[in-house]
Amino acid sequence: xxxxxxxxxxxxxxxxxxxxxxxxxxxxxxxxxxxxxxxxxxxxxxxxxxxxxxxxxxxxxxxxxxxxxxxxxxxxxxxxxxxxxxxxxxxxxxxxxxxxxxxxxxxxxxxxxxxxxxxxxxxxxxxxxxxxxxxxxxxxxxxxxxxxxxxxxxxxxxxxxxxxxxxxxxxxxxxxxxxxxxxxxxxxxxxxxxxxxxxxxxxxxxxxxxxxxxxxxxxxxxxxxxxxxxxxxxxxxxxxxxxxxxxxxxxxxxxxxxxxxxxxxxxxxxxxxxxxxxxxxxxxxxxxx
Amino acid sequence: xxxxxxxxxxxxxxxxxxxxxxxxxxxxxxxxxxxxxxxxxxxxxxxxxxxxxxxxxxxxxxxxxxxxxxxxxxxxxxxxxxxxxxxxxxxxxxxxxxxxxxxxxxxxxxxxxxxxxxxxxxxxxxxxxxxxxxxxxxxxxxxxxxxxxxxxxxxxxxxxxxxxxxxxxxxxxxxxxxxxxxxxxxxxxxxxxxxxxxxxxxxxxxxxxxxxxxxxxxxxxxxxxxxxxxxxxxxxxxxxxxxxxxxxxxxxxxxxxxxxxxxxxxxxxxxxxxxxxxxxx
Numbered sequence: 001x002x003x004x005x006x007x008x009x010x011x012x013x014x015x016x017x018x019x020x021x022x023x024x025x026x027x028x029x030x031x032x033x034x035x036x037x038x039x040x041x042x043x044x045x046x047x048x049x050x051x052x053x054x055x056x057x058x059x060x061x062x063x064x065x066x067x068x069x070x071x072x073x074x075x076x077x078x079x080x081x082x083x084x085x086x087x088x089x090x091x092x093x094x095x096x097x098x099x100x101x102x103x104x105x106x107x108x109x110x111x112x113x114x115x116x117x118x119x120x121x122x123x124x125x126x127x128x129x130x131x132x133x134x135x136x137x138x139x140x141x142x143x144x145x146x147x148x149x150x151x152x153x154x155x156x157x158x159x160x161x162x163x164x165x166x167x168x169x170x171x172x173x174x175x176x177x178x179x180x181x182x183x184x185x186x187x188x189x190x191x192x193x194x195x196x197x198x199x200x201x202x203x204x205x206x207x208x209x210x211x212x213x214x215x216x217x218x219x220x221x222x223x224x225x226x227x228x229x230x231x232x233x234x235x236x237x238x239x240x241x242x243x244x245x246x247x248x249x250x251x252x253x254x255x256x257x258x259x260x261x262x263x264x265x266x267x268x269x270x271x272x273x274x275x276x277x278x279x280x281x282x283x284x285x286x287x288x289x
Numbered sequence: 290x291x292x293x294x295x296x297x298x299x300x301x302x303x304x305x306x307x308x309x310x311x312x313x314x315x316x317x318x319x320x321x322x323x324x325x326x327x328x329x330x331x332x333x334x335x336x337x338x339x340x341x342x343x344x345x346x347x348x349x350x351x352x353x354x355x356x357x358x359x360x361x362x363x364x365x366x367x368x369x370x371x372x373x374x375x376x377x378x379x380x381x382x383x384x385x386x387x388x389x390x391x392x393x394x395x396x397x398x399x400x401x402x403x404x405x406x407x408x409x410x411x412x413x414x415x416x417x418x419x420x421x422x423x424x425x426x427x428x429x430x431x432x433x434x435x436x437x438x439x440x441x442x443x444x445x446x447x448x449x450x451x452x453x454x455x456x457x458x459x460x461x462x463x464x465x466x467x468x469x470x471x472x473x474x475x476x477x478x479x480x481x482x483x484x485x486x487x488x489x490x491x492x493x494x495x496x497x498x499x500x501x502x503x504x505x506x507x508x509x510x511x512x513x514x515x516x517x518x519x520x521x522x523x524x525x526x527x528x529x530x531x532x533x534x535x536x537x538x539x540x541x542x543x544x545x546x547x548x549x550x551x552x553x554x555x556x557x558x559x560x561x562x563x564x565x566x567x568x569x570x
Binding site for chain 1: 405406412
């Protein structure tokens with residue numbers, strides 16, 4: 001009897017502790033998201049006619065060339081930005097992991113700096129930096145007498161540059177944390193038998209940090225796909241990224257069902273990447289247990 | 290150990306060159322932002338530009354910003370929202386993180402996967418359904434809309450769950466044997482031991498909330514209730530984007546709190562993320 005009472009107490013404590021966040025999760029995220037999904041597959045209800053199932057909203061989305069180009073543009077920006085992030089952040093993380101010099105401390109401070117800068121301010125700063133007659137343009141004109149600088153402001157390259165800048169801290173943090181799990185002795189042994197730096201990286205380091213790589217890949221892809229502030233302030237008027245397109249469809253064109261359809265499609269694309277992330281994290285928990 | 294990768298002095302030179310370039314890219318836009326905030330408008334648009342203000346440092350740009358936009362009120366709104374959201378994140382994450390780490394109850398794994406699943410939903414996807422819900426609740430144009438939906442964080446739960454898992458179970462068992470209940474064990478024994486993780490979470494939450502822009506843009510239109518990121522957009526729009534001196538002064542004011550948090554807390558970050566298990570542990 002005492003054992004059963006202790007078991008019930010444990011059950012109660014477990015559910016009571018997770019209840020507050022769970023209530024917020026269900027009421028403010030799952031419920032409205034679920035409703036939105038249902039609405040996108042229902043016919044408009046008219047007086048006296050029961051609602052039925054339809055995929056018309058999705059067909060309309062893919063029939064619209066603007067919507068299609070916005071979707072492809074978002075996927076393209078997401079893929080290019082994620083690839084560039086790895087290209088920039090891997091050398092940085094390797095340096096931070098394998099160096100204990102004072103310069104490494106400064107690099108760490110610099111690499112984390114974007115984490116503390118609001119997106120709006122980042123956009124304003126980059127407009128001054130990369131915009132027409134901005135710092136880079138002026139520098140090239142004065143030092144090299146070069147007048148052919150093409151500003152990335154209001155171009156896809158502007159969004160990509162800013163998104164890479166914005167996502168550097170998270171990528172460097174997770175990669176550095178992953179690299180810290182690689183034992184020094186493993187790398188030293190490989191170097192001692194004559195393996196080159198590149199070979200050590202590709203054949204030893206990379207296989208040992210597959211999981212943090214996958215986590216950073218998934219979370220960056222999802223974050224970039226759904227980004228809003230930077231594409232809104234620095235991106236071109238067309239094509240637009242899905243976040244901006246959704247906001248505009250909803251608040252400027254007052255097309256609620258159109259915006260919901262775009263949201264559900266974005267969710268479906270991200271959920272494929274998200275499933276990979278959840279699988280990676282939960283599989284590691286299973287292995288540990 | 291850096292020698293493991295960089296044995297050649299030329300490689301080292303290249304690495305340092307690369308790092309200097311990175312430093313320039315990371316910091317210079319903000320240095321220039323600050324300098325622009327204390328220049329007269331005429332000096333900002335002159336060509337070639339001077340690196341530093343030529344006549345005098347025009348601190349009155351800041352006073353002018355305070356006069357034309359209620360940025361003081363907006364800073365207060367941002368502060369209030371940020372404090373409430375940070376408290377919410379910490380409290381809900383401590384409770385849920387402890388439950389998932391230490392209490393075996395049916396459905397824990399499924400619920401934890403659900404929590405993690407929320408990380409995969411881009412915010413833009415929730416924008417419309419959440420706005421409709423806020424509208425139904427009558428929270429549009431109220432600070433509650435900026436606070437209540439954001440009192441929970443899947444990442445925070447994950448971070449603290451990992452921190453609690455790193456502590457020995459025996460601590461709790463000893464406390465329970467000595468007559469403490471589960472709440473006592475949590476708040477008197479476990480919580481003090483995970484202060485570094487809580488500090489990391491509070492910092493992340495502060496930044497997330499202070500920097501938020503998309504949601505306030507959609508849900509708040511009353512000038513007196515706007516947060517500071519919206520105030521900056523208003524400032525930019527007020528003169529058609531031509532008064533960069535004022536926009537930059539407003540930006541400096543808005544970025545100061547995060548800069549202070551950055552200077553105080555950046556050293557906790559590597560530790561915090563490493564302890565979250567994202568690094569592969």
